[in-house]
Amino acid sequence: MTDFSLHDGQLFAEDVALEQIARTHGTPVYVYSRAHLERKYLDYADALQGVDHLVCFAVKANSNLAVLNVLARLGAGFDIVSVGELERVLAAGGDPGKVVFSGVGKQRDEMRRALEAGVYCFNVESVSELERLQQVAAELGVQASISLRVNPDVDAGTHPYISTGLKENKFGIPIEDAEEVYLQAARMPNLRITGVDCHIGSQLTSLAPFMDALDRVLLLVDRLAECGIHLEHLDLGGGLGVRYRDEQPPSASEYMARVRERTAGRNLKLLFEPGRYIAANAGVLLTRIECLKINEGKSFAVVDAAMNDLIRPALYEAWMDIVPVTPRQGSGRNYDVVGPVCETGDFLGKDRTLVVEEGDLLAVCSAGAYGFVMASNYNTRGRAAEVMVDGDRHHLVRRRETVTELFASEQVLPE
Numbered sequence: 001m002t003d004f005s006l007h008d009g010q011l012f013a014e015d016v017a018l019e020q021i022a023r024t025h026g027t028p029v030y031v032y033s034r035a036h037l038e039r040k041y042l043d044y045a046d047a048l049q050g051v052d053h054l055v056c057f058a059v060k061a062n063s064n065l066a067v068l069n070v071l072a073r074l075g076a077g078f079d080i081v082s083v084g085e086l087e088r089v090l091a092a093g094g095d096p097g098k099v100v101f102s103g104v105g106k107q108r109d110e111m112r113r114a115l116e117a118g119v120y121c122f123n124v125e126s127v128s129e130l131e132r133l134q135q136v137a138a139e140l141g142v143q144a145s146i147s148l149r150v151n152p153d154v155d156a157g158t159h160p161y162i163s164t165g166l167k168e169n170k171f172g173i174p175i176e177d178a179e180e181v182y183l184q185a186a187r188m189p190n191l192r193i194t195g196v197d198c199h200i201g202s203q204l205t206s207l208a209p210f211m212d213a214l215d216r217v218l219l220l221v222d223r224l225a226e227c228g229i230h231l232e233h234l235d236l237g238g239g240l241g242v243r244y245r246d247e248q249p250p251s252a253s254e255y256m257a258r259v260r261e262r263t264a265g266r267n268l269k270l271l272f273e274p275g276r277y278i279a280a281n282a283g284v285l286l287t288r289i290e291c292l293k294i295n296e297g298k299s300f301a302v303v304d305a306a307m308n309d310l311i312r313p314a315l316y317e318a319w320m321d322i323v324p325v326t327p328r329q330g331s332g333r334n335y336d337v338v339g340p341v342c343e344t345g346d347f348l349g350k351d352r353t354l355v356v357e358e359g360d361l362l363a364v365c366s367a368g369a370y371g372f373v374m375a376s377n378y379n380t381r382g383r384a385a386e387v388m389v390d391g392d393r394h395h396l397v398r399r400r401e402t403v404t405e406l407f408a409s410e411q412v413l414p415e
């Protein structure tokens with residue numbers, strides 16, 4: 001894990017010992033590395049030097065304001081799926097003119113707010129969304145820039161819950177219907193057609209599905225040009241995978257090189273919406289071992305983080321590495337690392353060989369994407385704190401939620 005490495009027998013984030021962060025801010029706590037976020041964003045941006053492009057970080061992967069702000073300062077755009085994410089981008093100093101608005105169920109007031117803020121483009125996913133956007137834009141007396149999210153029917157070869165580019169998935173407009181829908185859009189006076197987009201899934205570990213999808217989309221771009229619809233941009237979504245365990249995903253620069261080769265000479269601005277690639281390995285979740293339960297045939301390390309803090313293992317049976325922050329010598333024991341929530345599915349990792357004692361600090365790796373953002377208050381547990389490390393400094397960028405905050409807006413019935 002880059003930016004998280006062992007020195008002097010303990011794990012550091014950049015130049016800060018993770019033990020120190022846990023002592024200062026308590027556990028569970030998410031810790032992010034600014035350097036890692038920046039480097040991963042620049043993997044994309046640098047590989048696109050010389051072509052018109054926009055790298056829109058997928059806010060759903062990690063919407064912490066400090067994270068968004070670090071990326072905004074580098075000139076990043078943002079891919080949002082709700083007005084809440086739009087407000088976060090604005091609060092973090094992001095440029096609304098670099099925002100693409102994705103999502104299958106945009107509401108009227110979300111459209112209105114996005115138009116007022118001046119987003120770059122709406123990624124439209126259905127005919128009824130097109131009609132709705134036309135109406136809202138007309139009411140405001142403005143033109144909305146649109147791209148159609150097409151579903152190219154390509155198997156991304158990833159977990160079925162995070163595969164989005166197959167016919168049976170709810171996302172996008174079937175590519176074979178797209179030409180007709182573009183022609184409809186062209187007749188709507190308050191819409192301006194600017195692009196096309198597709199996103200076939202998340203955690204892809206090979207380039208082949210991306211290239212298949214790209215080829216299909218380029219055929220559409222050519223057919224549209226024949227009908228007089230000349231697109232300005234091509235948005236290939238996010239989806240590039242990372243290493244959680246032993247995956248060997250291609251690098252962003254390999255991917256960008258292939259896309260540049262295929263799109264050369266076409267005069268299309270290239271957009272991407274990476275989330276996981278930028279944020280996953282920029283974060284760890286720190287958790288302390290509350291107790292060890294050594295039962296016959298099964299041992300448990302019960303930690304203070306749970307499925308409400310990090311749901312990926314429970315939801316997708318996702319593997320996340322779990323490492324002691326201050327490794328001990330000795331022979332390991334096989335543990336299920338579990339949380340205090342009352343669900344058998346509440347685990348962070350199963351069958352992990354660890355040399356640990358009660359009170360030890362563990363780091364759950366690759367937790368910077370789809371970690372805190374998917375947290376809930378199940379079992380009336382406050383959400384974890386978030387800390388950003390920047391060189392030899394660390395900043396609390398979101399404090400832990402207190403229990404009283406959790407029910408402050410609730411009321412009992414009157415007498």
Ligand SMILES: Cc1ncc(COP(=O)(O)O)c(C=O)c1O
Nearest residue numbers: 058199202238239273274275276
């Ligand atoms: C439309 C869209 N764009 C971008 C992303 C970000 O994906 P990832 O985090 O895999 O890069 C997603 C999530 O899969 C998405 O649905």
Ligand SMILES: N[C@@H](CCCC[NH3+])C(=O)O
Nearest residue numbers: 060162202203312369370
């Ligand atoms: N939440 C998923 C990714 C969702 C992708 C969003 N379209 C994960 O943790 O892997």
